[in-house]
Amino acid sequence: MIPSRQVTAKVAANVKLCRDHFRLVLSLPAFAPTKPGQFIQIACCDLLALDADHHDHDWTPGTSIKPQDIELTSPIAMIRRPFSLAGRRDKDGVELDIIHRVVGGGTQYLAGLTPGDDVSILGPLGNSFSLPAPDQLAILVGGGVGIPPMIYLASQLAGRPAVAFAGALCRDLIPLTLSANEYEVAEFHAHGIPAILATDDGSFGYRGFITQALEQFLDRALAPHFFPAGLRPIIYTCGPEPMMKRVADIAIHRNIPCQVAAERAMACGMGTCQSCCIRVKKPDPAKTPLPGSDWCYRLTCTDGPIFNAADLLW
Ligand SMILES: Cc1cc2nc3c(=O)[nH]c(=O)nc-3n(C[C@H](O)[C@H](O)[C@H](O)COP(=O)(O)OP(=O)(O)OC[C@H]3O[C@@H](n4cnc5c(N)ncnc54)[C@H](O)[C@@H]3O)c2cc1C
Ligand code: FES
Structure with missing residues:
Protein backbone atom coordinates (compact mmCIF):
# COMPACT_ATOMS: atom_id res chain seq x y z
CA MET A 1 0.00 0.00 0.00
CA GLY A 126 -8.79 12.08 7.26
CA ASN A 127 -11.32 9.31 7.72
CA SER A 128 -14.11 8.44 5.28
CA PHE A 129 -17.86 7.90 5.04
CA SER A 130 -19.11 4.42 5.97
CA LEU A 131 -21.05 3.11 2.99
CA PRO A 132 -24.74 2.21 3.51
CA ALA A 133 -25.92 -1.34 4.22
CA PRO A 134 -27.84 -3.05 1.36
CA ASP A 135 -31.22 -2.27 3.01
CA GLN A 136 -30.44 1.42 3.51
CA LEU A 137 -31.50 4.35 1.33
CA ALA A 138 -28.54 6.73 1.11
CA ILE A 139 -29.63 10.37 1.23
CA LEU A 140 -26.76 12.64 0.15
CA VAL A 141 -27.14 16.29 1.19
CA GLY A 142 -24.54 18.74 -0.12
CA GLY A 143 -24.53 22.52 0.08
CA GLY A 144 -22.16 24.79 -1.89
CA VAL A 145 -18.56 23.63 -1.48
CA GLY A 146 -19.94 20.61 0.39
CA ILE A 147 -21.25 19.16 -2.88
CA PRO A 148 -17.86 17.75 -4.12
CA PRO A 149 -17.53 14.92 -1.53
CA MET A 150 -21.13 13.92 -2.34
CA ILE A 151 -20.13 13.43 -5.99
CA TYR A 152 -17.32 11.06 -4.96
CA LEU A 153 -19.65 9.24 -2.57
CA ALA A 154 -22.26 8.88 -5.34
CA SER A 155 -19.65 7.22 -7.58
CA GLN A 156 -19.27 4.45 -4.96
CA LEU A 157 -23.03 3.87 -4.64
CA ALA A 158 -23.87 2.68 -8.16
CA GLY A 159 -26.66 0.08 -8.00
CA ARG A 160 -27.62 1.00 -4.43
CA PRO A 161 -30.78 2.95 -3.57
CA ALA A 162 -29.82 6.61 -3.15
CA VAL A 163 -31.06 10.12 -3.70
CA ALA A 164 -28.98 13.32 -3.78
CA PHE A 165 -29.93 16.77 -2.51
CA ALA A 166 -27.78 19.73 -3.57
CA GLY A 167 -28.28 23.34 -2.59
CA ALA A 168 -26.72 26.66 -3.54
CA LEU A 169 -27.46 30.35 -3.24
CA CYS A 170 -28.46 30.60 -6.91
CA ARG A 171 -28.20 28.75 -10.24
CA ASP A 172 -24.85 30.42 -11.06
CA LEU A 173 -23.29 28.82 -7.98
CA ILE A 174 -24.30 25.20 -8.58
CA PRO A 175 -21.07 23.32 -9.48
CA LEU A 176 -22.97 20.56 -11.28
CA THR A 177 -24.02 19.68 -14.84
CA LEU A 178 -27.66 20.71 -15.08
CA SER A 179 -30.13 19.50 -17.71
CA ALA A 180 -33.69 20.36 -18.76
CA ASN A 181 -34.89 17.58 -16.44
CA GLU A 182 -34.04 19.07 -13.07
CA TYR A 183 -33.89 15.63 -11.40
CA GLU A 184 -31.21 14.49 -13.87
CA VAL A 185 -27.86 15.88 -12.82
CA ALA A 186 -25.09 14.15 -14.79
CA GLU A 187 -22.77 13.68 -11.79
CA PHE A 188 -25.47 11.67 -9.95
CA HIS A 189 -27.51 10.36 -12.90
CA ALA A 190 -24.39 8.52 -14.17
CA HIS A 191 -24.69 6.31 -11.07
CA GLY A 192 -28.49 5.92 -11.27
CA ILE A 193 -29.10 8.50 -8.51
CA PRO A 194 -31.91 11.07 -8.88
CA ALA A 195 -31.11 14.57 -7.62
CA ILE A 196 -33.19 17.27 -6.00
CA LEU A 197 -31.72 20.74 -6.36
CA ALA A 198 -32.58 23.85 -4.39
CA THR A 199 -31.53 27.47 -4.70
CA ASP A 200 -32.14 30.10 -2.04
CA ASP A 201 -33.43 32.54 -4.68
CA GLY A 202 -35.44 29.98 -6.68
CA SER A 203 -33.38 30.45 -9.88
CA PHE A 204 -33.17 26.64 -10.27
CA GLY A 205 -35.10 23.76 -8.72
CA TYR A 206 -36.83 24.06 -5.35
CA ARG A 207 -36.99 27.64 -4.00
CA GLY A 208 -35.58 27.68 -0.49
CA PHE A 209 -32.98 25.93 1.63
CA ILE A 210 -31.97 22.41 0.69
CA THR A 211 -32.81 21.44 4.28
CA GLN A 212 -36.44 22.44 3.64
CA ALA A 213 -36.54 20.25 0.52
CA LEU A 214 -35.04 17.41 2.57
CA GLU A 215 -37.67 17.82 5.31
CA GLN A 216 -40.48 17.77 2.76
CA PHE A 217 -39.05 14.62 1.21
CA LEU A 218 -38.91 12.93 4.60
CA ASP A 219 -42.25 14.32 5.89
CA ARG A 220 -44.25 13.38 2.83
CA ALA A 221 -42.69 9.92 2.94
CA LEU A 222 -41.80 10.20 -0.73
CA ALA A 223 -39.34 7.35 -0.31
CA PRO A 224 -41.92 4.56 -0.80
CA HIS A 225 -43.01 6.33 -4.00
CA PHE A 226 -39.52 6.28 -5.50
CA PHE A 227 -37.85 3.35 -3.77
CA PRO A 228 -38.78 -0.16 -2.63
CA ALA A 229 -40.59 -0.18 0.73
CA GLY A 230 -38.68 -1.17 3.85
CA LEU A 231 -35.51 0.77 3.12
CA ARG A 232 -33.96 2.45 6.16
CA PRO A 233 -32.74 5.97 5.40
CA ILE A 234 -29.19 7.10 6.20
CA ILE A 235 -28.06 10.69 5.65
CA TYR A 236 -24.62 11.90 4.50
CA THR A 237 -24.00 15.63 4.57
CA CYS A 238 -21.38 18.29 3.87
CA GLY A 239 -21.73 22.05 3.46
CA PRO A 240 -21.81 25.28 5.44
CA GLU A 241 -21.95 24.63 9.19
CA PRO A 242 -25.48 26.10 9.75
CA MET A 243 -26.78 23.82 6.97
CA MET A 244 -25.10 20.74 8.45
CA LYS A 245 -26.37 21.57 11.94
CA ARG A 246 -29.91 21.74 10.53
CA VAL A 247 -29.45 18.45 8.64
CA ALA A 248 -28.11 16.87 11.84
CA ASP A 249 -31.15 18.15 13.81
CA ILE A 250 -33.53 16.82 11.15
CA ALA A 251 -31.82 13.42 11.25
CA ILE A 252 -31.63 13.20 15.06
CA HIS A 253 -35.27 14.28 15.42
CA ARG A 254 -36.34 11.47 13.05
CA ASN A 255 -33.93 8.91 14.46
CA ILE A 256 -32.09 8.65 11.13
CA PRO A 257 -28.35 7.88 11.26
CA CYS A 258 -26.37 10.76 9.83
CA GLN A 259 -22.69 11.17 8.91
CA VAL A 260 -21.39 14.74 8.81
CA ALA A 261 -18.26 15.88 6.90
CA ALA A 262 -17.12 18.76 9.12
CA GLU A 263 -15.15 21.55 7.48
CA ARG A 264 -13.18 23.48 10.11
CA ALA A 265 -10.40 25.95 9.28
CA MET A 266 -7.27 23.80 9.00
CA ALA A 267 -3.57 24.60 8.92
CA CYS A 268 -1.54 21.36 8.98
CA GLY A 269 -4.26 18.78 8.18
CA MET A 270 -2.25 16.13 10.07
CA GLY A 271 -3.04 16.55 13.76
CA THR A 272 -0.15 18.83 14.70
CA CYS A 273 -1.37 22.43 14.94
CA GLN A 274 -4.65 21.81 16.88
CA SER A 275 -6.43 24.50 14.82
CA CYS A 276 -9.36 22.30 13.77
CA CYS A 277 -10.85 21.31 17.16
CA ILE A 278 -14.48 20.29 17.30
CA ARG A 279 -16.53 19.39 20.40
CA VAL A 280 -17.92 15.87 20.62
CA LYS A 281 -19.79 13.86 23.25
CA LYS A 282 -17.58 11.50 25.23
CA PRO A 283 -18.64 7.86 25.12
CA ASP A 284 -17.51 7.45 28.77
CA PRO A 285 -17.45 10.67 30.87
CA ALA A 286 -15.37 8.90 33.57
CA LYS A 287 -12.41 8.42 31.25
CA THR A 288 -9.73 10.82 30.01
CA PRO A 289 -9.47 13.34 28.46
CA LEU A 290 -11.20 15.67 30.94
CA PRO A 291 -12.55 13.05 33.37
CA GLY A 292 -15.89 14.16 34.78
CA SER A 293 -16.85 16.08 31.68
CA ASP A 294 -19.33 14.65 29.18
CA TRP A 295 -17.61 16.21 26.20
CA CYS A 296 -14.12 16.60 24.76
CA TYR A 297 -12.38 18.02 21.74
CA ARG A 298 -11.52 15.99 18.68
CA LEU A 299 -9.43 17.05 15.69
CA THR A 300 -11.40 17.44 12.49
CA CYS A 301 -8.38 16.56 10.34
CA THR A 302 -7.38 13.25 11.92
CA ASP A 303 -10.40 12.10 14.00
CA GLY A 304 -12.66 13.37 11.20
CA PRO A 305 -13.66 15.00 8.98
CA ILE A 306 -16.52 12.47 9.15
CA PHE A 307 -18.40 12.35 12.47
CA ASN A 308 -21.72 10.86 13.52
CA ALA A 309 -24.19 13.73 13.80
CA ALA A 310 -25.39 12.45 17.18
CA ASP A 311 -21.85 12.76 18.63
CA LEU A 312 -21.20 16.35 17.55
CA LEU A 313 -21.61 19.31 19.90
CA TRP A 314 -20.14 21.69 17.23
C1 LIG B 1 -11.83 19.10 5.12
C2 LIG B 1 -12.13 20.29 4.22
C3 LIG B 1 -12.54 20.07 2.93
C4 LIG B 1 -12.80 21.16 2.07
N1 LIG B 1 -13.21 20.89 0.80
C5 LIG B 1 -13.45 21.92 -0.05
C6 LIG B 1 -13.84 21.66 -1.39
O1 LIG B 1 -13.99 20.51 -1.83
N2 LIG B 1 -14.04 22.74 -2.20
C7 LIG B 1 -13.87 24.03 -1.76
O2 LIG B 1 -14.06 24.96 -2.54
N3 LIG B 1 -13.51 24.29 -0.49
C8 LIG B 1 -13.30 23.27 0.37
N4 LIG B 1 -12.91 23.54 1.67
C9 LIG B 1 -12.73 24.94 2.06
C10 LIG B 1 -11.39 25.44 1.53
O3 LIG B 1 -10.33 24.78 2.21
C11 LIG B 1 -11.27 26.96 1.73
O4 LIG B 1 -12.24 27.59 0.94
C12 LIG B 1 -9.90 27.43 1.32
O5 LIG B 1 -8.98 27.06 2.31
C13 LIG B 1 -9.88 28.93 1.14
O6 LIG B 1 -8.54 29.31 0.87
P1 LIG B 1 -8.25 30.73 0.22
O7 LIG B 1 -6.79 31.00 0.39
O8 LIG B 1 -8.80 30.80 -1.16
O9 LIG B 1 -9.12 31.70 1.08
P2 LIG B 1 -8.74 32.40 2.47
O10 LIG B 1 -8.22 33.76 2.17
O11 LIG B 1 -7.94 31.48 3.33
O12 LIG B 1 -10.19 32.49 3.08
C14 LIG B 1 -11.24 33.20 2.38
C15 LIG B 1 -12.49 33.14 3.21
O13 LIG B 1 -12.95 31.78 3.32
C16 LIG B 1 -13.08 31.43 4.69
N5 LIG B 1 -12.71 30.02 4.89
C17 LIG B 1 -11.50 29.47 4.72
N6 LIG B 1 -11.53 28.16 5.03
C18 LIG B 1 -12.78 27.89 5.40
C19 LIG B 1 -13.46 26.72 5.86
N7 LIG B 1 -12.84 25.57 6.04
N8 LIG B 1 -14.78 26.84 6.13
C20 LIG B 1 -15.42 28.00 6.00
N9 LIG B 1 -14.83 29.13 5.57
C21 LIG B 1 -13.55 29.07 5.29
C22 LIG B 1 -12.15 32.35 5.44
O14 LIG B 1 -12.56 32.53 6.78
C23 LIG B 1 -12.28 33.63 4.65
O15 LIG B 1 -13.41 34.35 5.02
C24 LIG B 1 -12.66 22.49 2.54
C25 LIG B 1 -12.24 22.71 3.86
C26 LIG B 1 -11.99 21.63 4.70
C27 LIG B 1 -11.56 21.87 6.11
S1 FES C 1 -5.40 21.03 10.98
FE1 FES C 1 -3.68 20.94 12.29
S2 FES C 1 -4.40 19.67 13.89
FE2 FES C 1 -6.04 19.62 12.47
Whole structure:
Protein backbone atom coordinates (compact mmCIF):
# COMPACT_ATOMS: atom_id res chain seq x y z
CA MET A 1 0.00 0.00 0.00
CA ILE A 2 1.27 3.52 -0.86
CA PRO A 3 1.18 5.62 2.33
CA SER A 4 -0.26 9.10 2.65
CA ARG A 5 2.51 11.53 1.66
CA GLN A 6 3.52 14.73 -0.13
CA VAL A 7 3.66 14.31 -3.93
CA THR A 8 3.73 16.49 -7.02
CA ALA A 9 0.72 16.17 -9.32
CA LYS A 10 0.28 17.58 -12.83
CA VAL A 11 -2.78 19.60 -13.76
CA ALA A 12 -4.68 17.57 -16.40
CA ALA A 13 -7.59 20.04 -16.66
CA ASN A 14 -8.96 23.09 -14.89
CA VAL A 15 -12.50 23.83 -16.05
CA LYS A 16 -14.77 26.64 -14.93
CA LEU A 17 -18.06 25.04 -13.87
CA CYS A 18 -20.08 28.07 -12.88
CA ARG A 19 -19.57 31.61 -11.57
CA ASP A 20 -16.97 30.86 -8.87
CA HIS A 21 -16.31 27.09 -9.09
CA PHE A 22 -13.63 25.18 -10.96
CA ARG A 23 -13.06 21.47 -11.48
CA LEU A 24 -9.35 20.82 -11.12
CA VAL A 25 -8.18 17.42 -12.40
CA LEU A 26 -4.82 16.33 -10.97
CA SER A 27 -2.87 13.55 -12.62
CA LEU A 28 -0.32 11.32 -10.83
CA PRO A 29 1.52 8.11 -11.75
CA ALA A 30 0.24 6.55 -8.47
CA PHE A 31 -1.57 7.63 -5.32
CA ALA A 32 -2.55 5.88 -2.09
CA PRO A 33 -6.05 4.34 -2.03
CA THR A 34 -8.73 6.90 -1.21
CA LYS A 35 -12.34 6.81 -0.02
CA PRO A 36 -15.21 9.32 -0.20
CA GLY A 37 -15.00 11.87 2.61
CA GLN A 38 -11.20 12.04 2.56
CA PHE A 39 -9.39 15.23 1.61
CA ILE A 40 -6.00 16.45 0.42
CA GLN A 41 -3.95 19.52 1.35
CA ILE A 42 -2.93 21.52 -1.71
CA ALA A 43 -0.09 24.04 -1.87
CA CYS A 44 -1.96 27.00 -3.35
CA CYS A 45 1.12 29.01 -4.29
CA ASP A 46 4.25 28.56 -6.37
CA LEU A 47 6.62 26.99 -3.81
CA LEU A 48 9.64 27.30 -6.13
CA ALA A 49 9.02 31.03 -6.67
CA LEU A 50 8.76 31.49 -2.92
CA ASP A 51 12.09 29.68 -2.38
CA ALA A 52 13.77 31.80 -5.07
CA ASP A 53 12.44 34.99 -3.49
CA HIS A 54 13.87 34.25 -0.06
CA HIS A 55 16.69 36.53 1.06
CA ASP A 56 17.95 38.06 4.28
CA HIS A 57 16.39 41.29 5.45
CA ASP A 58 18.63 44.33 5.79
CA TRP A 59 17.77 45.44 9.29
CA THR A 60 19.25 48.25 11.29
CA PRO A 61 18.42 48.07 15.00
CA GLY A 62 15.87 50.71 15.91
CA THR A 63 14.26 50.71 12.43
CA SER A 64 11.37 48.61 11.14
CA ILE A 65 11.89 45.88 8.53
CA LYS A 66 11.14 46.98 4.99
CA PRO A 67 8.79 44.33 3.59
CA GLN A 68 10.11 43.00 0.31
CA ASP A 69 9.58 39.23 0.30
CA ILE A 70 6.55 38.06 -1.70
CA GLU A 71 4.87 36.66 1.40
CA LEU A 72 5.02 40.07 3.11
CA THR A 73 3.82 42.10 0.15
CA SER A 74 1.23 39.87 -1.64
CA PRO A 75 -1.89 38.02 -0.51
CA ILE A 76 -0.22 34.60 -0.80
CA ALA A 77 -1.65 31.40 0.67
CA MET A 78 1.47 30.32 2.58
CA ILE A 79 -0.25 27.37 4.26
CA ARG A 80 -1.68 24.46 2.30
CA ARG A 81 -5.46 24.50 1.86
CA PRO A 82 -7.73 21.47 2.43
CA PHE A 83 -10.02 20.19 -0.35
CA SER A 84 -12.33 17.16 -0.39
CA LEU A 85 -11.87 14.61 -3.12
CA ALA A 86 -14.71 14.96 -5.64
CA GLY A 87 -13.73 11.87 -7.61
CA ARG A 88 -10.95 9.53 -8.63
CA ARG A 89 -10.16 7.50 -11.75
CA ASP A 90 -7.49 4.80 -11.93
CA LYS A 91 -6.36 4.21 -15.50
CA ASP A 92 -2.76 4.60 -16.70
CA GLY A 93 -2.06 6.34 -13.39
CA VAL A 94 -4.48 8.21 -11.15
CA GLU A 95 -6.71 11.23 -11.73
CA LEU A 96 -8.11 13.11 -8.75
CA ASP A 97 -10.98 15.59 -9.07
CA ILE A 98 -11.20 18.68 -6.88
CA ILE A 99 -14.05 21.16 -7.14
CA HIS A 100 -13.23 24.46 -5.52
CA ARG A 101 -14.88 27.82 -5.10
CA VAL A 102 -12.74 30.96 -5.39
CA VAL A 103 -12.99 32.72 -2.04
CA GLY A 104 -9.46 34.04 -1.41
CA GLY A 105 -5.81 34.06 -2.42
CA GLY A 106 -5.30 30.28 -2.41
CA THR A 107 -8.33 29.35 -4.48
CA GLN A 108 -7.62 32.32 -6.80
CA TYR A 109 -4.19 30.75 -7.42
CA LEU A 110 -5.79 27.36 -8.16
CA ALA A 111 -8.19 28.98 -10.63
CA GLY A 112 -5.21 30.25 -12.64
CA LEU A 113 -3.53 26.83 -13.04
CA THR A 114 -3.32 25.44 -16.57
CA PRO A 115 -2.76 21.90 -17.91
CA GLY A 116 0.83 20.78 -17.36
CA ASP A 117 1.39 22.90 -14.23
CA ASP A 118 2.86 21.16 -11.18
CA VAL A 119 0.92 21.14 -7.91
CA SER A 120 2.22 19.89 -4.57
CA ILE A 121 -0.38 17.87 -2.68
CA LEU A 122 -0.41 16.05 0.65
CA GLY A 123 -2.70 13.13 1.28
CA PRO A 124 -4.96 11.33 1.37
CA LEU A 125 -6.00 12.69 4.77
CA GLY A 126 -8.79 12.08 7.26
CA ASN A 127 -11.32 9.31 7.72
CA SER A 128 -14.11 8.44 5.28
CA PHE A 129 -17.86 7.90 5.04
CA SER A 130 -19.11 4.42 5.97
CA LEU A 131 -21.05 3.11 2.99
CA PRO A 132 -24.74 2.21 3.51
CA ALA A 133 -25.92 -1.34 4.22
CA PRO A 134 -27.84 -3.05 1.36
CA ASP A 135 -31.22 -2.27 3.01
CA GLN A 136 -30.44 1.42 3.51
CA LEU A 137 -31.50 4.35 1.33
CA ALA A 138 -28.54 6.73 1.11
CA ILE A 139 -29.63 10.37 1.23
CA LEU A 140 -26.76 12.64 0.15
CA VAL A 141 -27.14 16.29 1.19
CA GLY A 142 -24.54 18.74 -0.12
CA GLY A 143 -24.53 22.52 0.08
CA GLY A 144 -22.16 24.79 -1.89
CA VAL A 145 -18.56 23.63 -1.48
CA GLY A 146 -19.94 20.61 0.39
CA ILE A 147 -21.25 19.16 -2.88
CA PRO A 148 -17.86 17.75 -4.12
CA PRO A 149 -17.53 14.92 -1.53
CA MET A 150 -21.13 13.92 -2.34
CA ILE A 151 -20.13 13.43 -5.99
CA TYR A 152 -17.32 11.06 -4.96
CA LEU A 153 -19.65 9.24 -2.57
CA ALA A 154 -22.26 8.88 -5.34
CA SER A 155 -19.65 7.22 -7.58
CA GLN A 156 -19.27 4.45 -4.96
CA LEU A 157 -23.03 3.87 -4.64
CA ALA A 158 -23.87 2.68 -8.16
CA GLY A 159 -26.66 0.08 -8.00
CA ARG A 160 -27.62 1.00 -4.43
CA PRO A 161 -30.78 2.95 -3.57
CA ALA A 162 -29.82 6.61 -3.15
CA VAL A 163 -31.06 10.12 -3.70
CA ALA A 164 -28.98 13.32 -3.78
CA PHE A 165 -29.93 16.77 -2.51
CA ALA A 166 -27.78 19.73 -3.57
CA GLY A 167 -28.28 23.34 -2.59
CA ALA A 168 -26.72 26.66 -3.54
CA LEU A 169 -27.46 30.35 -3.24
CA CYS A 170 -28.46 30.60 -6.91
CA ARG A 171 -28.20 28.75 -10.24
CA ASP A 172 -24.85 30.42 -11.06
CA LEU A 173 -23.29 28.82 -7.98
CA ILE A 174 -24.30 25.20 -8.58
CA PRO A 175 -21.07 23.32 -9.48
CA LEU A 176 -22.97 20.56 -11.28
CA THR A 177 -24.02 19.68 -14.84
CA LEU A 178 -27.66 20.71 -15.08
CA SER A 179 -30.13 19.50 -17.71
CA ALA A 180 -33.69 20.36 -18.76
CA ASN A 181 -34.89 17.58 -16.44
CA GLU A 182 -34.04 19.07 -13.07
CA TYR A 183 -33.89 15.63 -11.40
CA GLU A 184 -31.21 14.49 -13.87
CA VAL A 185 -27.86 15.88 -12.82
CA ALA A 186 -25.09 14.15 -14.79
CA GLU A 187 -22.77 13.68 -11.79
CA PHE A 188 -25.47 11.67 -9.95
CA HIS A 189 -27.51 10.36 -12.90
CA ALA A 190 -24.39 8.52 -14.17
CA HIS A 191 -24.69 6.31 -11.07
CA GLY A 192 -28.49 5.92 -11.27
CA ILE A 193 -29.10 8.50 -8.51
CA PRO A 194 -31.91 11.07 -8.88
CA ALA A 195 -31.11 14.57 -7.62
CA ILE A 196 -33.19 17.27 -6.00
CA LEU A 197 -31.72 20.74 -6.36
CA ALA A 198 -32.58 23.85 -4.39
CA THR A 199 -31.53 27.47 -4.70
CA ASP A 200 -32.14 30.10 -2.04
CA ASP A 201 -33.43 32.54 -4.68
CA GLY A 202 -35.44 29.98 -6.68
CA SER A 203 -33.38 30.45 -9.88
CA PHE A 204 -33.17 26.64 -10.27
CA GLY A 205 -35.10 23.76 -8.72
CA TYR A 206 -36.83 24.06 -5.35
CA ARG A 207 -36.99 27.64 -4.00
CA GLY A 208 -35.58 27.68 -0.49
CA PHE A 209 -32.98 25.93 1.63
CA ILE A 210 -31.97 22.41 0.69
CA THR A 211 -32.81 21.44 4.28
CA GLN A 212 -36.44 22.44 3.64
CA ALA A 213 -36.54 20.25 0.52
CA LEU A 214 -35.04 17.41 2.57
CA GLU A 215 -37.67 17.82 5.31
CA GLN A 216 -40.48 17.77 2.76
CA PHE A 217 -39.05 14.62 1.21
CA LEU A 218 -38.91 12.93 4.60
CA ASP A 219 -42.25 14.32 5.89
CA ARG A 220 -44.25 13.38 2.83
CA ALA A 221 -42.69 9.92 2.94
CA LEU A 222 -41.80 10.20 -0.73
CA ALA A 223 -39.34 7.35 -0.31
CA PRO A 224 -41.92 4.56 -0.80
CA HIS A 225 -43.01 6.33 -4.00
CA PHE A 226 -39.52 6.28 -5.50
CA PHE A 227 -37.85 3.35 -3.77
CA PRO A 228 -38.78 -0.16 -2.63
CA ALA A 229 -40.59 -0.18 0.73
CA GLY A 230 -38.68 -1.17 3.85
CA LEU A 231 -35.51 0.77 3.12
CA ARG A 232 -33.96 2.45 6.16
CA PRO A 233 -32.74 5.97 5.40
CA ILE A 234 -29.19 7.10 6.20
CA ILE A 235 -28.06 10.69 5.65
CA TYR A 236 -24.62 11.90 4.50
CA THR A 237 -24.00 15.63 4.57
CA CYS A 238 -21.38 18.29 3.87
CA GLY A 239 -21.73 22.05 3.46
CA PRO A 240 -21.81 25.28 5.44
CA GLU A 241 -21.95 24.63 9.19
CA PRO A 242 -25.48 26.10 9.75
CA MET A 243 -26.78 23.82 6.97
CA MET A 244 -25.10 20.74 8.45
CA LYS A 245 -26.37 21.57 11.94
CA ARG A 246 -29.91 21.74 10.53
CA VAL A 247 -29.45 18.45 8.64
CA ALA A 248 -28.11 16.87 11.84
CA ASP A 249 -31.15 18.15 13.81
CA ILE A 250 -33.53 16.82 11.15
CA ALA A 251 -31.82 13.42 11.25
CA ILE A 252 -31.63 13.20 15.06
CA HIS A 253 -35.27 14.28 15.42
CA ARG A 254 -36.34 11.47 13.05
CA ASN A 255 -33.93 8.91 14.46
CA ILE A 256 -32.09 8.65 11.13
CA PRO A 257 -28.35 7.88 11.26
CA CYS A 258 -26.37 10.76 9.83
CA GLN A 259 -22.69 11.17 8.91
CA VAL A 260 -21.39 14.74 8.81
CA ALA A 261 -18.26 15.88 6.90
CA ALA A 262 -17.12 18.76 9.12
CA GLU A 263 -15.15 21.55 7.48
CA ARG A 264 -13.18 23.48 10.11
CA ALA A 265 -10.40 25.95 9.28
CA MET A 266 -7.27 23.80 9.00
CA ALA A 267 -3.57 24.60 8.92
CA CYS A 268 -1.54 21.36 8.98
CA GLY A 269 -4.26 18.78 8.18
CA MET A 270 -2.25 16.13 10.07
CA GLY A 271 -3.04 16.55 13.76
CA THR A 272 -0.15 18.83 14.70
CA CYS A 273 -1.37 22.43 14.94
CA GLN A 274 -4.65 21.81 16.88
CA SER A 275 -6.43 24.50 14.82
CA CYS A 276 -9.36 22.30 13.77
CA CYS A 277 -10.85 21.31 17.16
CA ILE A 278 -14.48 20.29 17.30
CA ARG A 279 -16.53 19.39 20.40
CA VAL A 280 -17.92 15.87 20.62
CA LYS A 281 -19.79 13.86 23.25
CA LYS A 282 -17.58 11.50 25.23
CA PRO A 283 -18.64 7.86 25.12
CA ASP A 284 -17.51 7.45 28.77
CA PRO A 285 -17.45 10.67 30.87
CA ALA A 286 -15.37 8.90 33.57
CA LYS A 287 -12.41 8.42 31.25
CA THR A 288 -9.73 10.82 30.01
CA PRO A 289 -9.47 13.34 28.46
CA LEU A 290 -11.20 15.67 30.94
CA PRO A 291 -12.55 13.05 33.37
CA GLY A 292 -15.89 14.16 34.78
CA SER A 293 -16.85 16.08 31.68
CA ASP A 294 -19.33 14.65 29.18
CA TRP A 295 -17.61 16.21 26.20
CA CYS A 296 -14.12 16.60 24.76
CA TYR A 297 -12.38 18.02 21.74
CA ARG A 298 -11.52 15.99 18.68
CA LEU A 299 -9.43 17.05 15.69
CA THR A 300 -11.40 17.44 12.49
CA CYS A 301 -8.38 16.56 10.34
CA THR A 302 -7.38 13.25 11.92
CA ASP A 303 -10.40 12.10 14.00
CA GLY A 304 -12.66 13.37 11.20
CA PRO A 305 -13.66 15.00 8.98
CA ILE A 306 -16.52 12.47 9.15
CA PHE A 307 -18.40 12.35 12.47
CA ASN A 308 -21.72 10.86 13.52
CA ALA A 309 -24.19 13.73 13.80
CA ALA A 310 -25.39 12.45 17.18
CA ASP A 311 -21.85 12.76 18.63
CA LEU A 312 -21.20 16.35 17.55
CA LEU A 313 -21.61 19.31 19.90
CA TRP A 314 -20.14 21.69 17.23
C1 LIG B 1 -11.83 19.10 5.12
C2 LIG B 1 -12.13 20.29 4.22
C3 LIG B 1 -12.54 20.07 2.93
C4 LIG B 1 -12.80 21.16 2.07
N1 LIG B 1 -13.21 20.89 0.80
C5 LIG B 1 -13.45 21.92 -0.05
C6 LIG B 1 -13.84 21.66 -1.39
O1 LIG B 1 -13.99 20.51 -1.83
N2 LIG B 1 -14.04 22.74 -2.20
C7 LIG B 1 -13.87 24.03 -1.76
O2 LIG B 1 -14.06 24.96 -2.54
N3 LIG B 1 -13.51 24.29 -0.49
C8 LIG B 1 -13.30 23.27 0.37
N4 LIG B 1 -12.91 23.54 1.67
C9 LIG B 1 -12.73 24.94 2.06
C10 LIG B 1 -11.39 25.44 1.53
O3 LIG B 1 -10.33 24.78 2.21
C11 LIG B 1 -11.27 26.96 1.73
O4 LIG B 1 -12.24 27.59 0.94
C12 LIG B 1 -9.90 27.43 1.32
O5 LIG B 1 -8.98 27.06 2.31
C13 LIG B 1 -9.88 28.93 1.14
O6 LIG B 1 -8.54 29.31 0.87
P1 LIG B 1 -8.25 30.73 0.22
O7 LIG B 1 -6.79 31.00 0.39
O8 LIG B 1 -8.80 30.80 -1.16
O9 LIG B 1 -9.12 31.70 1.08
P2 LIG B 1 -8.74 32.40 2.47
O10 LIG B 1 -8.22 33.76 2.17
O11 LIG B 1 -7.94 31.48 3.33
O12 LIG B 1 -10.19 32.49 3.08
C14 LIG B 1 -11.24 33.20 2.38
C15 LIG B 1 -12.49 33.14 3.21
O13 LIG B 1 -12.95 31.78 3.32
C16 LIG B 1 -13.08 31.43 4.69
N5 LIG B 1 -12.71 30.02 4.89
C17 LIG B 1 -11.50 29.47 4.72
N6 LIG B 1 -11.53 28.16 5.03
C18 LIG B 1 -12.78 27.89 5.40
C19 LIG B 1 -13.46 26.72 5.86
N7 LIG B 1 -12.84 25.57 6.04
N8 LIG B 1 -14.78 26.84 6.13
C20 LIG B 1 -15.42 28.00 6.00
N9 LIG B 1 -14.83 29.13 5.57
C21 LIG B 1 -13.55 29.07 5.29
C22 LIG B 1 -12.15 32.35 5.44
O14 LIG B 1 -12.56 32.53 6.78
C23 LIG B 1 -12.28 33.63 4.65
O15 LIG B 1 -13.41 34.35 5.02
C24 LIG B 1 -12.66 22.49 2.54
C25 LIG B 1 -12.24 22.71 3.86
C26 LIG B 1 -11.99 21.63 4.70
C27 LIG B 1 -11.56 21.87 6.11
S1 FES C 1 -5.40 21.03 10.98
FE1 FES C 1 -3.68 20.94 12.29
S2 FES C 1 -4.40 19.67 13.89
FE2 FES C 1 -6.04 19.62 12.47
